[in-house]
Amino acid sequence: MERLSALGEMASTVAHETKNPLNSIRVAASYLKKNFQGEILSEFLSIIEEEVMRLNDITTNFLGFSKPAPLDIKEWAINDIVKSTVELIRQEATDRNIEVVLLMDENIFPVPCDYSRLRQALLNLFINAMDASNEGDAITVTTELVNEDVTISVRDTGTGIDQEEVENIFKPFYTTKTRGSGLGLAIVDRIMKEHEGSISVDSAVGTGTTFTLEIPMRNHAKV
Numbered sequence: 001m002e003r004l005s006a007l008g009e010m011a012s013t014v015a016h017e018t019k020n021p022l023n024s025i026r027v028a029a030s031y032l033k034k035n036f037q038g039e040i041l042s043e044f045l046s047i048i049e050e051e052v053m054r055l056n057d058i059t060t061n062f063l064g065f066s067k068p069a070p071l072d073i074k075e076w077a078i079n080d081i082v083k084s085t086v087e088l089i090r091q092e093a094t095d096r097n098i099e100v101v102l103l104m105d106e107n108i109f110p111v112p113c114d115y116s117r118l119r120q121a122l123l124n125l126f127i128n129a130m131d132a133s134n135e136g137d138a139i140t141v142t143t144e145l146v147n148e149d150v151t152i153s154v155r156d157t158g159t160g161i162d163q164e165e166v167e168n169i170f171k172p173f174y175t176t177k178t179r180g181s182g183l184g185l186a187i188v189d190r191i192m193k194e195h196e197g198s199i200s201v202d203s204a205v206g207t208g209t210t211f212t213l214e215i216p217m218r219n220h221a222k223v
Contacts (some may be wrong), residue, residue, distance in 0.1 A: 001062065001118045013022075018055070022052050022055055023055030025033075025048065026049060029045045029048040029052070030045075030049065032045055032215065033045040033046070033049070033180055037157055038108050047091070049112060050088070051088070055197075057119040065178065067082070071195075072114050072115070073112050073114055074112065074114075074115065074221075075110035075111065075112050076110055076111060076113055076115050077106060077108075077110050077111075078108055078113075078143055078150050078152065079104045079106070079114060081118055081119055082104070082143060082152060083102065083104075084147055085122040085123050085126065085140060086100060086102065088123060088124075089127070089130055092130065094116050096133070097135045097136055098130065098133050098135070098136075098137050098139060099137075099139070100139050100140075100141070101138060101139070101141070102141050103141070103142040104142075105143050105145055107145060108143060108144075108145050108150055111150050111217055112213055112218070113195055113215060114191075114195070117190065117191045120187065121187070121188040122152065122154075122213075123212065124185065124187060125154040125211050125213075126141075126154065128184060128185070129154055129155075129156040129209070132156050132159050132160075132208075132209060133156050133157070134158065137157045138156070138157050139156050139157075140155045140156075141153070141154055148216060148218065149183045149216055150214070150215045151212055151213065151215075152209055152212070152215070153211070154209060154210070154211045154212075155209070155210040155211075156210075157207075157208040158187075158208050158215070159206070159207050160204050160205040160207050160208055161207075163204075166203060169201070170186055170199070172186050185199075187206065188213075192214075192215075195215055197213060197215040198213075199211060199212065199213050199214075200212050
């Protein structure tokens with residue numbers, strides 16, 4: 001309870017301190033995009049706008065961690081959500097010489113889910129995979145239809161996770177990183193539970209890590 005109370009206080013401070021500067025960045029990027037020409041300029045300004053929106057989403061998730069907002073359940077194409085989320089890390093992966101491989105099952109029907117929440121869960125996994133990877137490594141994202149579930153696997157060939165740490169990685173505030181809140185995987189776990197799905201991990205030190213999300217095709221997500 002003390003940790004949740006501390007989270008609420010910290011989240012309020014973060015939201016207050018970041019709201020105005022984020023809005024200023026968004027307005028400035030929008031102005032430049034409308035008034036200056038150039039394909040490369042437009043591309044990078046679009047990235048700035050999208051990342052500002054992502055930061056706003058993160059702040060909202062942070063605020064709502066202890067009291068989640070209702071889900072907005074609609075039918076979405078899972079592959080489209082995966083592809084759009086991968087684009088958010090594509091440039092950094094290219095800069096770091098990390099290959100991102102997509103293996104998409106094109107026979108997956110639209111799945112009832114909350115688009116923003118699932119995208120946030122995927123982005124958290126992608127960021128984790130990037131953090132664990134070195135130059136020349138690869139991240140493979142696979143979608144499959146398994147019985148009545150859709151699975152999304154994110155596999156990296158990075159440092160791997162010690163088995164003692166695996167038992168704790170989904171706990172709020174637990175982290176082995178020098179930066180970060182320790183909420184990334186806890187948020188993924190919560191989002192999966194909201195969708196009546198699950199997350200599992202398979203990892204070994206030195207061989208990499210695979211996180212797998214399972215989402216029911218006909219779920220009764222908590223709305």
